[in-house]
Amino acid sequence: MNRDCSSIFALLSGYLDRDLPPVECAELEQHIQSCAPCVAFVDSLKKSVQLGKGYAPASDVPALAPETKQKLQEAYQRMLAARKP
Numbered sequence: 404m405n406r407d408c409s410s411i412f413a414l415l416s417g418y419l420d421r422d423l424p425p426v427e428c429a430e431l432e433q434h435i436q437s438c439a440p441c442v443a444f445v446d447s448l449k450k451s452v453q454l455g456k457g458y459a460p461a462s463d464v465p466a467l468a469p470e471t472k473q474k475l476q477e478a479y480q481r482m483l484a485a486r487k488p
């Protein structure tokens with residue numbers, strides 16, 4: 404069950420909100436592990452939101468501000484666009 408990169412962002416948003424069902428979270432992480440551009444993106448993402456390792460439903464990490472998510476979405480779309488021939 405592979406998702407393409409463009410569908411990953413939808414999951415990523417829930418992931419960052421700590422609002423992603425574990426099954427989808429696993430899918431997300433699986434995709435990220437096998438997709439270099441997504442690895443790079445998520446790495447920078449994790450740094451910027453201090454997400455830490457893996458998924459941990461916890462309340463000690465604040466949800467992203469809407470404008471932060473907006474920026475992430477734009478960055479992701481740019482990354483996807485840049486991959487196209």
Ligand SMILES: [Zn+2]
Pocket residue numbers: 407408411434438439440441
């Ligand atoms: Zn990808």
